Amino acid sequence: MAIPAAERSVTLSLYRAMWRSTMAPAVRHSRFTVPLGNLPDNVSALARRLKPTDQRGLQALLRAAWRDEGGTLDGAFQALRALGELHSECEETVKRRVDKADRRGIHYQIGEVLRHKVFGFRAVVIGWDRRPAVDVSSWDGVQNLPSGTEQPFYKMLPDLADCIEHLGGPRDVRYVAQENLERVPLSHRRILHPSLSAAIFPAFDGTHGRFVPSEQLAFAYPGSELEPSRHEPPLAALLRQVAPLLASFSSVSAGMGAFVLAATEREATELA
Numbered sequence: 001m002a003i004p005a006a007e008r009s010v011t012l013s014l015y016r017a018m019w020r021s022t023m024a025p026a027v028r029h030s031r032f033t034v035p036l037g038n039l040p041d042n043v044s045a046l047a048r049r050l051k052p053t054d055q056r057g058l059q060a061l062l063r064a065a066w067r068d069e070g071g072t073l074d075g076a077f078q079a080l081r082a083l084g085e086l087h088s089e090c091e092e093t094v095k096r097r098v099d100k101a102d103r104r105g106i107h108y109q110i111g112e113v114l115r116h117k118v119f120g121f122r123a124v125v126i127g128w129d130r131r132p133a134v135d136v137s138s139w140d141g142v143q144n145l146p147s148g149t150e151q152p153f154y155k156m157l158p159d160l161a162d163c164i165e166h167l168g169g170p171r172d173v174r175y176v177a178q179e180n181l182e183r184v185p186l187s188h189r190r191i192l193h194p195s196l197s198a199a200i201f202p203a204f205d206g207t208h209g210r211f212v213p214s215e216q217l218a219f220a221y222p223g224s225e226l227e228p229s230r231h232e233p234p235l236a237a238l239l240r241q242v243a244p245l246l247a248s249f250s251s252v253s254a255g256m257g258a259f260v261l262a263a264t265e266r267e268a269t270e271l272a
Contacts, residue, residue, distance in 0.1 A: 015066050018083050022062065028055050030090035030097075031219035039082050040065075053215055058086075093220060101222045105130070106152055107178055110224035111201060111211040113189040114156070114181040116141075116174075120166040122184060122191050123156035123174055124211050126200060127221070134175070145179045152178045159191035170194075 043065040132153045163171045189209035201211035218224045
């Protein structure tokens with residue numbers, strides 16, 4: 001069944017607006033996972049196959065979706081809503097990245113395997129906070145530390161066998177003070193945990209004795225990559241772009257909202 005000309009025109013305009021939005025700084029300089037929940041089924045299937053994680057991947061998905069979807073208005077509006085969610089996610093990712101770019105006082109890297117000095121288990125670093133994000137003042141392992149709570153804390157996945165041996169059973173993510181951690185010999189850095197998936201660490205580098213973080217995880221924590229990507233924008237340039245980022249995104253969002261409203265009203269007039 002042929003798509004009415006007016007509907008096709010509105011859909012094409014929405015597609016062009018979505019394409020322009022992929023040029024926004026938040027998308028251009030971020031790494032992300034496309035939200036699948038609100039996408040049309042066939043576009044969601046395309047996203048699962050193409051697995052876009054950056055601007056170029058998102059644009060490839062948008063081109064493929066336009067061809068396969070056939071330009072339906074419902075599909076375009078669904079994609080527009082999903083793209084709005086993605087903009088918000090990218091904006092938050094860039095904010096976190098800027099915050100984590102300052103590594104002063106941070107001794108360990110994402111993907112490093114360390115040992116807890118007190119409890120003895122090994123664990124791999126999956127994130128860190130400059131200061132604890134929760135109240136840890138009453139924790140036994142923190143109270144007698146020289147710096148107390150005034151130090152970085154690391155989110156870590158512990159080795160399953162170590163947890164059984166030292167803690168009496170399996171454990172999930174641990175939150176550990178920097179002063180409670182120490183490095184282990186290269187031969188002791190391979191660990192196992194049910195949550196150690198390729199989505200977090202796609203590989204283990206035997207030469208460095210370190211888990212290689214995913215592109216998204218490495219982007220969120222600058223300095224985590226073993227070999228910086230040639231596509232990575234220089235950090236200094238990224239920091240210079242942060243100031244206008246929020247204003248730019250707000251402007252794009254407002255413009256897209258006004259455009260959608262005007263396009264819908266025009267369609268209603270033309271089809272009346």
